[in-house]
Amino acid sequence: MPNELPIRRVAVAGATGNAGKEILRAAKQRGLFVRALVRSPHKLQEARDFCDEIHTVEITDPVSLQGSLEGVDALISAIGKTFQRDATPRYLVDVTANKHLFAEAKHSNLRCIALLSVFMASTAHPVALLRYKGEAEEALKQTGLPYLIVQPSGFFSDMWEVFRMCERGVFWSVGDGTALFNPVSLIDLADFLVDRLLDPSAHNQTYPVGGPDIFPMRDLAKIAAKVLQKPVRVRQLPLWLCRLFVSLSRLAGRNAWELAQFFVGTVDYIQSHGNDGSTPSIGTHHLEDYFRQRYLKQNLRD
């Protein structure tokens, strides 16, 4: 039975992240009262303007979270350890901290919890990072509160790193690059998530989402070349070599290994399961436009 009371006040955990900042914007644009839960308020930068309140918390410490959700109707968790270099174990962020947040949400009897997860997340997945997200999803469902799970494909913001590689003239492809996928704009993703949060009939569902353009991964080089107006060569790293690299990355510690395993393991998994890693399309933004705008901005700055 959908909860009919409207959601007017939201708290966003992970508000300083790429996705988190865009979620703040989407929430504010829909007239919501917005509370950001962050560890370093200065990292909000211009997104500070979308916040009515900023609470400084340590999401890995349940005591620090006490009372942080009082007075809000819903929680959006966009936390996750991606490229953060601090020594905090990824599991502690992706699973344990989410569990702390969910317990606090239950304590405050919120009307909905939204979790930004990742495409293919599952407790049974061979890739550790996807298993952690799957575990967080299960913990969310076990709260018994209305929930929303969004499982996005790669973000445009992460594809920017690929663009930077292409600027140097070469695209290094994990495997042959034929696996299909559809990266998604953070604007489209945040709008989608907040709209579903505000619609009780959309709750208690899991939404895998990607952008409107589905293409083989190696076409990232073509898109970048078009924007750069110069050729970009595609060089293939055979999967056996990538797997070897993943094994060696263990020497750099678990966090580094998990990240390497994520990048190689997801491609490996998609290639051995029909080579189609695309997800249902949402939104109107295109990667080529994103690259062009960001490249232009970068050139103006330099």
Ligand SMILES: NC(=O)c1ccc[n+]([C@@H]2O[C@H](COP(=O)([O-])OP(=O)(O)OC[C@H]3O[C@@H](n4cnc5c(N)ncnc54)[C@H](OP(=O)(O)O)[C@@H]3O)[C@@H](O)[C@H]2O)c1
């Ligand atoms: N990037 C992608 O392509 C992609 C694709 C699909 C799904 N996702 C998922 O979407 C979520 C958000 O991604 P994103 O790209 O926005 O990530 P991001 O920019 O790295 O932001 C992650 C957020 O989590 C917080 N965080 C990380 N470690 C923390 C710690 N030890 N203590 C406190 N806060 C911590 C960060 O705080 P600080 O700013 O203080 O570090 C930041 O607010 C993640 O769960 C990710 O797995 C990402």
